[in-house]
Each structure stands twice: as C-alpha cells, then as structure tokens.
Amino acid sequence: MYAHVFDVDIRFPDLADEAWDEFDRMFPGIRDTLPCVASGSGGASRHLHFLTDKPFFGRKLAVSKAKHRTANGGWTYNWEIDLFGTGRQVAMPPSIHPATGIAYHWEREYDLEGLEFGGGPVIDADAIERLGIASTGAFDFEASPPKTFTPGQMESELDALSLDILDDRAKWVMLGQALHHQFGGAQEGFDLWMRYSAKSESYLKGSSLNAELRRYRGFGRNRRQPVTMATVRRWYLEERDAAKLAFAIAELDDLDDAGTPVATMPASDDESGEFDDLLNAERPAAKSTDESVFDIGLTDAAPDWKTLLAISEKGSIEPNLHNLRLIVENDKRTAGVMAFNEFTQEVVQRGAPGVRSPNRKNQAKPFVQLSGPIWTLRDRANGDFWTEEKDDSIRAMIEAPKTQGGYGIKVPDRDLRAAINIVGRKNCFHPVREYLSAQQWDGTPRVERLFIDYLGSPDDVYGRDTARLMMIAGVARIFEPGCKWDYVVILQGLQGKRKSTFISTLAKNWAAELEGDMTDTRAMVEAMQKAWILEIPELAGFTRADVRHIKGFVSRQTDKVRLAYAKRTQEYRRQSIFCGSTNDFKFLKDDTGNRRFWPIGCHVESIDIDRLRAEVDQLWAEAVVLYRAMRAEQPVGDLPLYLTGAAAQAIAVQHQESAQVESADEAQAGQIGAWLDSPIMSGSVDDDQDAEGRAIVRNETCLLEIWVDCLKKDRGLYNQQTAQMLGRAMRMVPGWTVEKKARRYNRAYGLQRVIARDVETPPWPDAGGSV
Template sequence: MEEQSPKTHEITIYVGAGRDAREWSPESLTWNELVKRLSDVTRTHETFNDYQNMPKSKKDAIKDVGGFVGGVLKGGRRRAENVAWRSLITLDFDFAPRLLEQSEIEFAAALYTTHSHAPDKPRFRLVAPLKYNISPDKYPAVARWVAKSIGGLEWVDPTTFEINRLMFWPSASKDGEFIFWEKQGPWIDPEEILAQYDDWTDAAQWPRSSREDKSIKRQAKKQGDPYEKPGVIGAFCRTYDVKTAIEVFLEDVYEPFGEDRYTYKQGSTAGGVVVYDDGKFVYSFHATDPIGGKLVNSFDLVRIHLYGDRDEVAEPGTPVNRLPSYQAMLALASEDEEVKQTIGLEQLGLAKADFKDDMEWLSKLERYPKTGELRITFRNFELILENDPNLKGRFGYDLFANRVAVLKPLPWRQDSGQFENVDDAALRGYIENTYGIRHKERLMDALMTVSRKNSFHPVRDYLNSLDWDGVPRLETVFIDYVGAEDNPHVRKLTKKALVAAVKRIFEPGAKFDEMITLVGPQGIGKSRIIHRLSKGWFTDSLDSLNGKDAYESIQGVWLVEMAEMSAIKRAADVEMVKKFLSKQYDRYRPPYARMIEEYPRQCIFIGSTNTFEFLVDKTGNRRFWPFRCGVTPQRPWEELTEEEVDQIWAEALVYYREGYPTYLKKDEDADTIEWVTGRQQEHTEENSLTGMIQEFLDRPLPDDWDDRDLFSRRAYLEGVEAAPSSGQPRNKVCVMEVWAELLGNDPAKLDRRASREIGAIIESLGWKRNPALRFKNYGRQRAFVRGVSTKGVNKV
C-alpha cells in the first residue's frame, strides 16, 4: 500500500448533517485542518444540569450537531458494507475514570470531550490519523490494539470499533466543560500494529474488553429466548438454529471455522462469527458483515442477509416489525417447508402423494446403479423442474425484466412475480429435501433452460390485448391531466414520445433519445401522471446514471421518471444525462451471471421539475422537450381510470403499427423544432455575464484599436472617451480580451474554469471557434470569429 506523507497528505472523511442522514458527502482536508475543526466546539442553549436530566431521545437530538466518518463511504451511505477504507482511528471513551494525558500517547492525536462530559465523569473522543489508508477488515484489529496500547480498552464503548462509526463534531452545553488537546507525533503505522499479531485475520486474537461479553449477555437476556417467541418467528428459530440457518440459507456467506465459529466469506478476517447459547444466537466481529456488531437469532440472521438492503428505503426509527426486510422474511418463514412441518404440516408427504398421477418421468431420472441415489446432473434437475407436481409450469422467463419469473404458487410462496433470492434458496432446499440432490450452478442452469421455454413479455402481451375505441386521447394526456399548454407542438411531441414507448416494447433498443420534461409547480400531479400511465412498470429511483446499478434499475421498467431536473446544475451533469438518454443498449454482467450481456432499452424517460430554469447548457439541449404544466384547466384524476389509460396505449399502438415517426423531421416538423428550441432556451439558466459580453462584442472599435494598450482599451470601454462616429465592427475575439478588457481582470490570473465559462457564452452568442490567431497585447490565443472561416480576419 502506498505510504502517505504526514505533512502534506489530505485525509478523506465523509460528513453528514446528523446521525440519521441518508447521504454523506466526501471532504478532503489536512490533519491540521481537521484538528482545528475538532477544537471548535458548538455551544447549545441548555444548561448542563438541564441536559443531564433530559430523556435519552432529547439528549441525542441536542448533541447531534453533525458528524463524520473517518474514511470513505461508497455511494455516500453510512453502512458497514459501504466503507471502502479508513483513514482515521476514532475511539469513544464512555467509561474512563479520568482524562487521558498527552504523555500517555506516542502518536499524533486529538482529544475532545463529548456533550455528556463532566469533570467527575469524563467522556471524550480520541481521533488519530493513519499513515496508510486501511481496508475495513483491518480496522478493528488496528483500532483495538491502539485502545489496548494506551490502556483504554476497558474505557471505550464496545461499539466504537465499528467501521462505519459516526463521530459527532464537538458540542457542549452553554455552561458545560469542554476540553481539547492535540498531541504532536508520528502518524499510526497500521502495518506495524498488524505485525504484532500472530495472525491478525483471526478475530479471536483481537484484544477484547470484559464489557463486550457482558454486553452480549445483556443483549441476549433483553431479546429473550428465541425458541419461545410466538408465531412464525419462534417456529422458524426452533426449526433452524443459527448453524442450520447458515447451512441452508447462507452457505455462500459463511464457512465453518472451528467449534461454534464461522468466517464471513466476503471479509479478510477469519473466525469472527461466534455462536452463543447452543445455537440460539450468533454475534459477528467481522467489520464488513451486515450483522457486524449485532447479536441476532436465526430469523434475524437470515432476514438481514437476504432482505436487509430493502430497508434502505425505510425512514429512520422505523420499528423492526415494520421494516420491508421483516415483512419479506415473515413471508419466507411462513411459507418455508420445514417451518410448516414444525407447526404440523407435512409438505414433503403431500408432494410425494401427488406423484401417483404421473410416474413415468421418474424412470428417466439418472441414478447410481449401486445405491439407487440420484446423480447430480443437469438432466435430473431439468426433469424435476418440468415434471414435479409442485414445480411443473411454475417458472417462466420475463423478457421485459430479463429474469426468471414465478408464474404460479410454489410450496414456499403463494403469489406470482419475479424469482427472488429467497426462491433460489427455497428451491434448492425443496429439491434437496425431496430428491436428496443439491448443486447450485446446475440447478440454476436447468432453471434458466426450463423457464426460457416459457418466455413471455408482460407489456407486449398487455398492449396486444388492447382494442382502441377510436376516440383520440393520446396527444392531450398531459394537457388534460397536468394542465400542459395546449398547442400543436405539445400534442405532436406527446404523441411521438408515447408511440416511442410502444415502439421500444416491440422493437427493443429502438432509437429515441428525447425526454419530455414536465415543468410546473408542486402538487399538480407531474409524478402521478407518469406513474398512472406506466401501469405499474415504473420507477423514480434512478439514483445513478453510471454503471451496472443504473442499468439494472431500468430492467422491467417502462416509464422512468427523472425527478427534479432542477438538481442538474452543472454542464457535466447535463452531459451525463444526455449520454445516458442516448444509449440504446446497456452492456453489463447481471448478478450471478458468468458473462457480460447486452440488454436493449425497453423504456423511455420523462423528466419533472418545479424549477423553471432547469437547463444550464445553452448548447446540446436537443434531447429535452419542456412542457409547461399547470397553465390550462385540468380534468379530475378520477377520470383517468385504468380503462382510460388502456385506451391511451391502445391509440399509441395503432399509430405505432401505422409507422408513425417518433423523431422530428427537419422539413416536416420545422415549426415544432423551432418551438421546442425556443422553449429550451427559455428554460436555460441565463449567465449574468451574457448581456455584458454581447454588448462588448457588438460595440464598434476605433480605427487605432490594434495599436492601443490594455489601459487605453479599458478607458474606451468604460466611456472615458466618446465613441467614434463610425468604427470598425469587431470580427474576432479571444477569451483573454473579455477577461482583461471588459471584466478588468489581471491577464495572468485567467483560470481554466473562467476560460470555459466565457468561451461558452461567446459561442452561445453565435460566434464560431477558430484555430489560434494572434492578438495585440496577448500573443497567439484561441479565437472566435463572426464567420465560419478566418477569411478577412485581421491576423495582428
């Protein structure tokens, strides 16, 4: 790993507005800058005595003045699995009998007291920079050793070693004691610390305080015996202790490591998962494990690993029993075959009883001659999937979502829909319990083959089922329901976009890189109309326009809302959107797939914004079709019934079949092109320099202009001397002239950002870029000219 210089290296931290912040932002600063920030305390309005007597919830709110994580968070989310690396050691001392002294520290560090600190009950935080950035798996081993080396292992909060641990910025009551000191010294060398271990990857060798075991026992007592929990949760825990749950559901996540210990496979350390109470609970010391730092029973163990990512959409503070992961796990447990047996239902016996109606296929299964046991072959899995009474006809392939689908109820679920990870586990469990064979890859290959034989396209099937009644609705849908301006251009563009949506269903990847953008006040239904038209094939959660996550998020989606276009404030953002809209195919490797595949686009994009000037680049806005909404009377939403939406798409289907063009033709649609270009310009944010530069370019120049120095030119432009009765029109210009003569800046201080901004404004005013020309006072510069060529342009 590359060594960082303690004197010059900038440390990257991620900062958030508070403990419940969803988005965390990167900030790079030197150690000196961070130390200065840690010395700056925020004083709150209450007295320390009042603070001490407050309930915990109110204390938490008062001391939350924002904070930081001492490392990098992928995607800006403060989850353990999102930590890319750590650059700081951060320790919370909640049980110290006294403050640490600087003399006890042999490395660079900063100490500051917390909001709850009192002279007789010191509480403080210690922050120390690392000589190297370290991976999340190394962090607990290093941080624990540091705590031990300064004699504070028993003083720290046991949760302080979590890799995504939040450190609040300094705060104190208005009369509370605040102490800060900085220790000068070398930065901590993590490799030297790791070398102190016989094997740092063995979590059993990490220093642990007595508080941790006591804390785990307290948690177990507080949670209660999972076997005695009522309903499905207790039944699941009695059916699967944590060891069995790992074997059945999480064999790809953990592997055994000695007695009552496991290793988290995606981490670098070993044996950090410990089983407690004869398999009733498990605790993980692995930093990147989703259950890291938690004591969980088998139900929560499986819930967090299979469905924990679904909880990202939940509001902070949502009770566990209302989390999406809890509901999904409850569905899994209630439909699980083994759990049903625990509560009195013999699913396996019912499956065997069904075989009596068709036994011939069983004779085709390949078996070992000596034992009669089934061979673990692709053919056997294929036969079972095609003939087992509980599996036959249950699987198909959704050509729209590009994934396996469940068509009918299965032994472990009663609904249809997409084939999920839990179905993968349940299908393997069902086949193993029934037939005694298990092989993940061969089963998945057979499932793909069988499901492909039952391919279907839900949106195509939906459209083909429609019959138009002949009443026109298509081109006025945005006029009718969100009050878009009513003119021939809005009608034409609406028709083209919605016909394009149909075209991409029947011709995936068809070219259509434009986007209607609904512009209007909040509350008029901009998002609602998109969702209603989508028939459920909708998303407004396109968080990124880059990479596999973006491509996966639009699979199985027909209408994608790009909400709040006003958030696009940089030219780079606009370029990213334009590039994304222009793609006809997405190439990536789906989860669990072996190869990169190409997926033609089957969706269109519709933007929405409350901001009038939502475009920032005067050039290249061709793809955006702005519709001003809320300007005409709206029909009641009750009139936009499912049947009405069906007729809108039925009409679009008729136009598609007639070959209606989804693009604007230069000659036939010249009026609409002119109109939409004007709209794009009106919705583009105006640069405050544009008018000044326009006047500068149009001002006639004296005959001796090329002989004047910079100060004489400024005097003329500032009106010190009268304008000539007749003068030369300016026929060439460079950015430096605008910067130095019009804006009065030092030519030596022109930077790249200002140069790009000025050049873009000149070009937006109709001037053409040309190769470098020579300019008096400035030498050779990149030029702009009124004409397309340099013919007739003064070369001086």
Template sequence: MILQNDRQIQISAAGSRWATSWPVQQLWWSEFIERIKTPARSTESLLTYLRYPKSQQDKLKDVGGFVGGVVDGQRKAANVKGRDLLTLDLDNIPAGETENVLCRLDGLGCGYAVYSTRKHEPAKPRLRVIVPLSRTVTPDEYEPVARKLAEIIGIALCDPTTFQASRLMYWPSCSADSQFIFQYGDKPLLSADGMLAMYGDWKDVSQWPQVPGAQPVQKLAAKQEDPAGKKGIVGAFCRVYDVYAAMEQLIPGEYEPCDLQDRYTYTGGSTTGGAIVYGEGKFLYSHHATDPSGGKLCNAFDLVRLHKYGELDEEAAAGTPTGRLPSYTAMKEFAQADPHVSALMKQEKYESAVSEFGDPDPASDTDWVQQLKINGSGNYLKSVDNILIILRNDPLLKGKFAYDEFANRGLVMGAVPWNEAEGRRIHTDNDDAGLRWYLEAIYGITGKEKIYDGIMLVAMERAFNDLKDYLWGLTWDGVKRVDTLLSDYLGAEDTLYGRTVSRKSLVAAVARVMEPGVKYDYMPILSGAQGIGKSTLFRLLGKAWYSDSLATFEGKEAAEMLQGVWINEVGELNGLSKSETNAVKQFLSKTEDIYREAYGRRTGRFPRRCVFFGTTNDKEFLKDPTGNRRFWPVDVGVREPTKNVFTQLAGEVDQIWAECVVYWRMGETLYLPKEMEERAKEAQESHREANAKEGIILDFLAKPLPEDWRQRDVLQRRMYWSGEFGQTPGNLPRDRVCAAEIWCECFGSDLKYMKRGEAREINDILRGLPDWEPMKTSGRFGPYGLQRGYKKVSTLPKK
C-alpha cells in the first residue's frame, strides 16, 4: 500500500493480554493499515459468541494486541514512553448510525483507519478508530489530545476508559458470520500541537472533555468500603494515616496542593491539579499519566505502596492479585515496622483477645509474662526465646505439645484455643496454623519458622515412647509361650524350625523398639487356609501399633507408612509379581529410611522400629528361584490348635512380650542358626512357585555328551539329541552350560528368536539349581561363541 501521507511509527505488540513484555516494532503507517484490514475469524456464530460467558469471550477475542507507542517492559501507565497512534473505542454508537459515524470520521481532515470490534453488529455498532499523530506525544500529552479529538467526533460515543495511554487494543477479530467494517483515509497526519492549542491550558485536567454519563470518581469512592474499617494491616495503616497524612509524612514532595480544595499536582508530571482527594482523605484518584498511582482509586495504604514499591511489580505476571504482588508484601513490611501502626495493632489485638477468650483468671500466675522481651516500641520481640516462654507458661498452651518418639510425630495433649477436643491427638497443619493465629492475636508474634522451631523444642522436652514404656513395664511369670505360639494358636507343626522362627521374629520385634534400626531383615510368612486366625494373631500382638495397610514397598510413601507401626502384616503374598517380590526383599533389608517428610525442611533418618510378618492362603508364593533367604515360611492349620486365637490370645499377649523382653536382655540373636538355615531352605523350596521348564532342563543336563561335543555345530548337536542316523551315545558328564545352549538344543528354538525375557527365565532356572553356579568369567561355548554360563559345582576341585 502506498500513501501520500505516511510516516514511520512505533508500536508495542504482544501475542496475549497476559504478556509481561511488549516488544517495540517499527513500521510505516501504511504497513499498519495493511495489518488491520483483515480480521481473524473464529468458527462460532456471533449469536453463540454473545451467549458465552465473559471469560470465554475474552479468550476468543485475545488474538494479540498492540499499544500505539513505546512500552518499556510491562504494560502499565508508568512504562509508556510515548505514543505515535491515537486509539479510540466507539462503543456507544446508536443503532443505524454506523454510516454517519464513518462519514464524520472521513470529514475530520486527518488520516485515520477504522475497524469494527468483536461484538459489533448492525443493531449495536462498535468501532475502533486509529489516528496517526504528526509527532510522538508524551504520556501526559496523550490523554488531552485524545479527549479533544473525541470531543470533535462525539465524545458520548466513546468508552469512558479509552483515553488511557497504556490501553491495549486487540488486533481485528470476529465470529464466522459477523459483519466486519474496515475503512481508512489517506489524509494529513493529526497535529498533536494543534489539538493541544485548542485548550486554554491543556495541563489543567479540569479543562479536559468528559464522557457524559460516565460514573464520576466521587461516586465510585462513595461506594467503596471505608479503608479505616478494613481488617488487618491495611485497615490499621489507614486508621493511623489518611491520604493527607500519608502524602505529607510518608511520600513528601510527591504532590503539591493547588488553589482548588482537595486538588493536588503530581510533581513528576507535566499536568496540574490532576490528583483529587475524596471522602475527606479516605481516597485519592490521580489523572496524571506518569503518576505511579495514576488511573487508580487509592486509599492511603495503596497510595504509599505504589509510590514506594510499585517498581517491584515489573516482573509480576499479568493478572496477579494485588495481595500477591511484591509491592504489597514490601508495603506490609513497611507498615508493620511503622511504630504507630504496630502500636495500634498490638492494642487492637489485645482488645480482640479479651473479647474472644474472656478476662484472664485473677488467680493465675502471670509473673512469667515479665520474662518476655520487648523492643523499643513496646512490642514483644518475635524471637524463639519469647515463643518458648509462652509455650511453657501460657495457661492455655502449657503442657499441650509433646513428641511421640516411636511414631516420629508431634502430639497435642488436650484442648487448645483453636480446638476444644480433649485427649491426645496427632499434631496437624491445623494446629500449626492455630498456634500462629493465637500467638499473633494475643502477643503480636508472627514468623512461621520461629514458631515451628519453638513447637519442636518444647515438644522434645516432653518426648515419650509409649511402646517402650509398655515393654519395660512387663514382668514375666516364667511360663514359656513364645516358642510354641504358632503351633498352640494356629496349628503349625511343633518343630524346632517353627519354634525358632517364632522366637527370633518376636524377639526381633522387641529389639526394634529397644534398639531402633537393629539389623533384622527377615519376614516369617504364615501359609494356611483362610479364617484360621493368622491376621487376628498379629493384630492382637501388635495392639495399637499393628497395621495391615502397607500398600507399597517403594519410595517415601512406604517409609512414611511405617511410622507409628510396630507389627506390619503383609497379606496375600501370592499376588505379588517377581519384581514386586524383589522390591519386598530390598525393603526388608533396610535398617533405616531416609526421606524428607511432607512439609519437612530437611531430609531425616528414621531407624526401623517395626518388623514384618507375611500371610497367604496360597502354597506357592515364592516366585524367585533364588534369593529367598529373607523369607521364613511356616505352614499353619496343619493340625488342631491347642489354644483359641480368638478367645484366649488377648489374655496372654502381655506375657508373650514379657518373655521376649527377657530373651532380648539375655542377648538372643536375630538370625537362624546354621542348622536352621537348612530347614529354612527346605521350607522356601517347598513354597517356591514351580516352573515346568525346570524339570526339562534338569533332564537335559543329566544326559552325557560325546568327547567332540565342543567342536560340533548346532545342526550336528541337534542330530545327536534327536538320535537320528545312529548317533553313538556319549559318556562324558556335562560340566557347563549357557542359556543359548538350552534355548537351541533343549527347546529346539532358533537363537535369533530368543528374547531377553526368555534368556532371563532360563538363567533364573539355572541359577536356582542346587549343583550349578554362575561362571565368574565368560567362556566359549562351541557354536555359540563367548557366553556367560554356569558350571557344575561337583566338577570343581575341593579346597
């Protein structure tokens, strides 16, 4: 496009209204017209679009946008450096007046472009006017120029907020069936100086044209909540400082009074009298474009916040709530440090506390309060030392925090101001929040970390271990019950192996309480029919410290589930896969768990204080052909029990543990003696899941080989195994083998079809055979080349 009236302009554009950066683009006015003449059309109809909620409408029309000038960083008034384009939204055009407005624009005598905006329809016209300026105008100049041009066009047609220098204008877009209007005029550029000259004094805000019917700021201020009535730091600040006091004492020199009452001039701008005080000092609204608080109705708190800390919000994401802005945080700290605000808050918090909790008991000892340290303003120091004094002495908090050493968790020991429930309960996040609230309300003390430190120190002063106290408090009557526990109550065979498993596992449970983290990595597994009382036995033995909820054996979740549990029942082991069984074995081998607790600040070490018992109804539950040493299987329900687990065990539990304590004090070991290890291996083997291929492989390995076996290729070997062509039987016993040999010769398969899973299965079987062991190094296996194999133990020279 070629225009007779053209100039280079600068705009700032971004792909979304949420953008935090608006890069500057330099282009010709004619290029800009080319960019806006074609809209982005979406697929929905206009009627559908108008039925959408506002959030959906905003999303659809956000096809990116522009500011008609240079924006340095985030799009806000203080960051606008100048404007080359004047933009006006005409949202109040009467029905049927579109053509008249277009004619009016064409008769202005200056260059322009106009396009319809997203909600435009013939019955409710909406147009956006863009006018190129003869020169770049400053932010202070922009609004009076825009308002004067709007007055010429008809300011009643304009959106009341369209005059802001930082205002975003979306690129053209419309619905699938919408009417789109576009028109431009190639005429002289609008003279900014000529427009300003039409004022008596363009810097006087009172001379600027206003949109008729627009809600005056005074009415807006009247509708706002009285800032002095707000709760928290904002209200306290506004009760100490109104706008007048804030301007004079906290941001002196930012504003100067004018001749007119309640009008002030922002000293950093070019216009005068643009800052107006409303509500007898409750609010200020500034029309100054370069004022940090410009275009906002501010109470004293926000006025000081924007002037002192507004620059901190440069990197904040668009749409961030005011309460989460960096400037808000900084202003809160400033207000809290103000001695007048702090003193008022302390007084008001005390009065609130009296009304909430009643008058102090005259008979209670309050001398301890004198131990609390105060600062120069008379406020209690927000120190750990003060918090400790309060937690140890305040009548509503004294003795209420303790630590359960066995469960590794804090407890609340009775009613507290934020929770009237009596009795012992777990210390929760709600208790942390409640204590922070109480300390702030009564003492004006805040600081999450310091309060947390105080709770920990006081709780550890009252640490206890109920389970250890329970065990130490038992006295054995001398009657032996532990060794025959499984045979007496669950009908296990009364064997030395069964007795040993019963004693070792229960003494290990005592040892884990007395010596947390002591080495013990075994798990007895009771195998027997459902309903004979396996779970009942462990539930009664474990008392309040029993659990059958261990759902995983991996990660922090599993470790956390152990805290506060002594007897862990692991049910239905037959449902575990081989990989899950391996995870169980690895889990059992740990003597401590290392992880960071939820909301914890540091990684902690948690020595194991529990033991594990497995239960299953299945006979074959060990799936690993090797590595089952950690499991001690015991068959139960094989004979009639001599005692009833459901009616008699509860009365003997204390004596069972008392007996175990005696064995522990006598130095009972927590592993099986050598002769019992053999019995355990037999039990493990009898409960191992059988693999049908194991017998085939054993038969294959037992067959003798000819002397030239290693020189034969795969085809010759297969012919030998088939017995065809009169093969002479060999006479040499096999002394080594590899997985490839088994796959190709034993199972008659092709090596190229052997997958990793099949190789692993064969290796697992070979590894579990009693007379075979893995070779330490790779060896050559005839036609299969270099392989990791197995050799027969009996062929090794004896040491």
C-alpha cells in the first residue's frame, strides 16, 4: 500500500463549506472516515491521510472559482485541494508551523494496526485515476510586476553602471532579461539594452542585431522567477556605495589634530546624511569641542566607555542603539540593574539603581535619578518583572538635559528596548541552579523515603526508586535543560490529603498547575518558563485523547515556538518535571500503554507539610549529590532515569493496571472472547459435537461475522468505522491471529480477512469445548 495525503488548503474560513462540498463531490462519503490533521497554520485547512494500492504523483484536484490578491500583489486561489503523493513532503504532528508557532495535531488519528484487519483508510486507485487535473492560470508573471521608477531615474542609473557589468557576459544577459521583464517584452526594452550594450568593446562581436533580438524574445519563457530591474538597481547601489565609501575613507585620512571638519560629498536631498554614521564612527570622539558631552556619570570599572560613543558633526551624541547600549551598560544609575533570568527566559530587575552625583559643587538643577516604588527590589532570587514603567523611567533619564544629568537625545522605543535586552543578557543568572548549588547535604539519606515517610506509601523498591529518579530528574533538568525524562509521578488519594501542597512545597518557589490545551505549545511554554515542578491536576478528568496528548507532551525534551512577544521562533529546552494528582483510584485511560505514569498511593490522613518545609532543602541537597554521582558514572549521553530492576518494573505494572479504567474496546473484547469460546449451537447433535462427544467451538471467524452473529447488529450498518472498532477489540482477545491475505470464508460471508485461533492456545478455561 502507498501513503498519500489530501491537502485541503482553505485560506478563508468562510469558504470552508464550498471547499468541502467539492471534496465530497469527488470522494463522497469518506471525509469523516479518513485520519485528519489540523494544520499548524490555523483556520479550516486540513490534511486527510489515506492509502492506495498504486502510487500517484502530486496532482491539483480542485481550486476555487475566485482568486484574491496577496500582500505582494500577486494572485492566488481562495482554496485549493491537492493530492500529495510520490516525491512530496507533508508536515506531521507534532511539527511546529514556522509562521504561527502552532503545532500540527491529530483530529482523527491514524490507526495503522487496523490495516491487518482490512479496516484501514483505503481509497480505490480507480477513483483517483478517474479525476482530471484542475486547470490553473499562469499568474506567475503578474506576481512579479515591473518596478516603479521616477521619470529619468532608470536611464540615469543605467548610465552610471560601470563597463565591468557590460563586459561580464552573465550580467549582460541578466540586464537584457531585466529590461524584457520591465517592458513586457516590448521593442523599447530591446532598444535600451542595445543602447547601453554599445558602450562595451564586446558589442555585437560575433553576433548581430537580429540574433540578439531573437535572444531577447526568448527571455520571456521563464516566468516563474524572472530577473527584474531590482537586480540591476542593486548593482547600481553597490557601485554607488563603494564609491562613497572610498570617498569617505579618503576624507578621513585628511583629518588633522585640531579637528578640521570633514568634507562632505554632494548628495541629493533624499540621500543627505546617509553616511554621517560612517564618518563619525571613524573620527576620534576626543576631537569634539563640546566638553560638556563627556560630563556624564561613569562606573569605576569602565572609565573609558565614553570614547566609544558615536558623535555627530555638531558634537552631540547620536541617538542610536550603539550609544544607548553603552549608556545603559555603564551609567551608574543603570549599570547592573537589569539581568537575564535563564530559568524564566526574560529580562528582569535584579539590582538597585545607583546614584549619579553632579561633578560641580552647588549644582543649580538636581540630577534625574531612577527612584520611586517601581525600583524597590522585592524578589532578589528571581528578579522583579521588567515593566514598561521602568523603560519610561530610563527614557526620561537619558532624554533629560545634560545640566540635569541626562544626555539630551531623543530615545527611540525600539532601540531602548533592544539596549536593555542586550545589556540584560550579558548579565545572566539561574535562580534554581543557584539555589541547588548553595545547598550542603548533611549526609542523612532522605530521598528514597520521600513517598514512604510523607505519603505513607509501601516501603518497597518501587516507591524508593520512583522517588529517587524523580528527584534526580528535577536536578538534571536544571543543570542539563532538555535532558531526557519521560515519566510523571501520580499522587493518588482522597481529597484533603494536601497532595497539591506537597508538590508546591517540594518545588520551593517554582511550582505551577498545568492548565489549558496541551496542544497549544505557546501557552504551555509560557507556563513551563516559570515552574520547576508542574502539577497536572485531576488526571481522571481527562479523556482518552487528552491522556494520549499528555503522554506525547511530557516526553518531549524541547519545544519550538514563537512566543507572543517574540518576533522569531525559538527552541526552549525543558527545565521542569511533571507531577500529577488525582482523587480517584481508576484514572489511567489510555489502552495503548501507561508506562509513563507512576502511581503513588497517598495513605496518610494528611501530609506533614511542616516537616517537609523543614527538610526540603536537605532533600534537594542529597538529590544534587545523587545526580553528580550518576553523571560521573555516565559522563556522556542520557542519564538512566528509568526503572531498571525487575521487581520495581513488576510493581509499576501492577499499579498501572489497577489504575486502568476499562475501555469500551476492552468490554467488547470480553464479549467477543466469550462468544468465540462458546459451543456452536446449530440444533443438531451431529453438528454440535465432535466424535468424542465434546462441544465444538469456533476456530475461525471474521469481523463481519462478529458484527452480525456475536453482536447481533444489522449487516447494512457495517462500515469502515465499525471494522476499525472491532479490529481494536479483537487485538485484545488472546490466542487469535489475522491471516495476511483475504480468502473465501464461507457461503454466508464470502471473501474476508479470516481471523484464526492459534493452535497452541486452548479456549478460555470456562469454555468447556474442544479446539
């Protein structure tokens, strides 16, 4: 079988019904049966997965009648339906969409195992071959419209091009292609090309005007990525800038020690001042005659930072990012104030502002300082949130007149935020890492008995190993962000035992509840940035689909997302661990396996939180020692943070099975198993018993027979969804194997995928029949 995908790309959600109506017309009755992925682009676009017995190349199956103009001026369809086949790639969950930062996710999952029972999402190849390819218009040329020039601008820029470009055959051809695109292949474009080509000594050597005209007319064949006048204009700008740079360097060489003004090159009104930064950056700042420029507050550690400031022609400080960074980093009032919290991944205030005193005695006007309640430091461990009010206060300080301790420059908001961010990131800290590194273990073992002593859990190898591994994982995620840790300890017990308080106390100041949609990567990353231990509350309240999402979510080591305040997608390595809580004794609902969940019973009346607060520092101090010993034993690679002993694994399975909620598939598997092992009753003694008088049971069956004879359902209601449901149930019945190929089963059911009883497996104990 060959895997394919229908890409239903709906650019306007209001037109979703129109697109799906067209899909239903081409493939009636199958839309709701195919595995479906919601696109990370958001909206109504979907990927429908299916299988065929033939491979197909990608085809465009249908498009909307109407089109819309895109932001770049081109045209595109309102919706399109494509077949992705051989040679095509498609994003799969949990991939992150690069533009939105949203994860692709399954709406209907792909049940590959159901294929062996003939219930997979298969479409007849003939149904696809009967479809034609939707016609599309050639709008690629219009997608790159001619460039706009002012009268005479294009001709003057062409005149300024050097002979080097005309003598370079590749660039000379590109010039002709650009003119062909600009004039739509008209004769005027060819005449201009030949006019400027005549400047070169290679003009028409070994060629003729008719030959070049034929070449020119052939340029229009490539409409997908045409060469435009933007390329030619880039050549012009590069040559112009190179000339200006050479002129500036030559003028800088003529500067004398007295600070002779630099000569300027004539420029048009729209280009005036374009190279001021270049000239000023090269001229030593000490040559300025305005001594008051340097009457500013300095830190003792950097007495010469003022010489790095970019100074204008008039001797004033340029209001650019370079200068703002120097000021924020070195002014006594801001130096050391901001820092970057590597745990929460944000700039915070971690230092108190300094005071800048005037150099003169009897200063007439007071200096602007950073003072007031917003600068009172409240959280020295994590740092205080950096607020817009702090940006405003620093802006007011910098924009103040020099006579009041300011710099007298207008501060752009974007540059000020960038300067604060740059300076803050040069002063990084990690509060949880600092906390762990500061703890000294007293040598008394406590970690392995965490659940035993505080929760009243049984004193067995499972309880000791899970406590030890969870604590080491908590330390490892801090010292090695993104390290592998796939498990969630679930605290199980009646309400009122203070399970949530136990989790928050263990996490010190870095605990949070994991709420919301776990497929929303942005929201989850924002929650994880502030927490060391994340509680997943009331696991019993989640659906089976939710639990599957949780399993995939907790096993990830990194998250790629563009946060709400960020401009680019970033990768965030996880620094937290998860701990669940539930008041129910039956809470595991995933029939595909629950190995990632480690249930821990809470058997005390109320957890002793006061004792935990007194000992929590020593618990983490010991965990750090255990982590370092484990890393020393295995210097590279993933740490063995999983149950390794057979006894602990066996107890884990027992706890997981006892917490398993019976699914509908499991209940149905029990009913089917009992029917398969019941004697066949035809009403005839000769047919119902073997030669030895023992009752005869079925050795073969098929899904349709189970549907009709076992479940007593209407044969006309049997469809792909019911086949998948029965296939899942049959996989839970022990001792039965599906045959690889379909064959004639019997007269009543014809050609079927037969499911046969294993020879080695007897009937269930209570059947009383023969095999």
